[in-house]
Amino acid sequence: MQALIEACQDQNFPAETVCVITNNSEAGGLKIAKQAGVSAFVVEDKPLDTDKIHEILVQHKVxxxxxxxxMxxxxxxxxxxxxNKVINIHPSLLPSFKGLNAQEQALKAGVKITGCTVHYVTPEIDAGAIIAQATVPVLPNDDVHSLSERILAEEHKCYVKAVRSIVEGINY
Known part of the structure; x- marks a missing residue:
C-alpha cells in the first residue's frame, strides 16, 4: 500500500489514493494513510460489512x-x-501456488523462478485475469523469509506498474 500511495503522490502518476479501508484497527496502513493525508476507515469484519465498504467507496468516487x-x-x-475494479497482488506467478503460503509452496515444489502477480479479483481465489507479473529467482539457500523479502520488493514495483497500466489502458 505504501508503494501505491507514494506513486500516487507523484504529479506524473495517472492515479490518486482517495481512501484506505481496513478491517484491522491496528493495521500499519492506517498510520501510512494518515501521514499521507489520505482518509482512512476501519470496517469491522464479523462478518465483513461489504455494504459499508461499498458506501465508503462510492462516497469517495473510487x-x-x-x-x-x-486477507x-x-x-x-x-x-x-x-x-473488474478490484485488483490484488499475490506472491507467486499465478496460476501457480494459489492461496496462502505461496512462497513455502514454491520452495517445496523446487521451482527455480517464482515472483508476484497482480490480478483482477474474482469469487474464485487467485483466479482472475492477470494484469502484470514480475519474476524472482529462487536461490539455493532461500528460506520462506528471504524469498518473501525479495518477492515483496518486486511486488512494490509490479503493483505500481499494474495500476498505471489499468488507468492508462495499456496491456502488457
Missing part, C-alpha cells in the same frame, strides 16, 4: 480498488458491483 494485505475472502455480490 474507480479502482487495490487490495494490499487484505479476507470478498463475497461475489460485492465483486459483482465492482466488476
Amino acid at each position: 474507480d479502482l480498488i487495490c487490495l494490499a494485505g487484505f 479476507r475472502i470478498i463475497k461475489a455480490n460485492f465483486l459483482n458491483k465492482w466488476h
Whole structure:
C-alpha cells in the first residue's frame, strides 16, 4: 500500500489514493494513510460489512480498488458491483501456488523462478485475469523469509506498474 500511495503522490502518476479501508484497527496502513493525508476507515469484519465498504467507496468516487494485505475472502455480490475494479497482488506467478503460503509452496515444489502477480479479483481465489507479473529467482539457500523479502520488493514495483497500466489502458 505504501508503494501505491507514494506513486500516487507523484504529479506524473495517472492515479490518486482517495481512501484506505481496513478491517484491522491496528493495521500499519492506517498510520501510512494518515501521514499521507489520505482518509482512512476501519470496517469491522464479523462478518465483513461489504455494504459499508461499498458506501465508503462510492462516497469517495473510487474507480479502482487495490487490495494490499487484505486477507479476507470478498463475497461475489460485492465483486459483482465492482466488476473488474478490484485488483490484488499475490506472491507467486499465478496460476501457480494459489492461496496462502505461496512462497513455502514454491520452495517445496523446487521451482527455480517464482515472483508476484497482480490480478483482477474474482469469487474464485487467485483466479482472475492477470494484469502484470514480475519474476524472482529462487536461490539455493532461500528460506520462506528471504524469498518473501525479495518477492515483496518486486511486488512494490509490479503493483505500481499494474495500476498505471489499468488507468492508462495499456496491456502488457
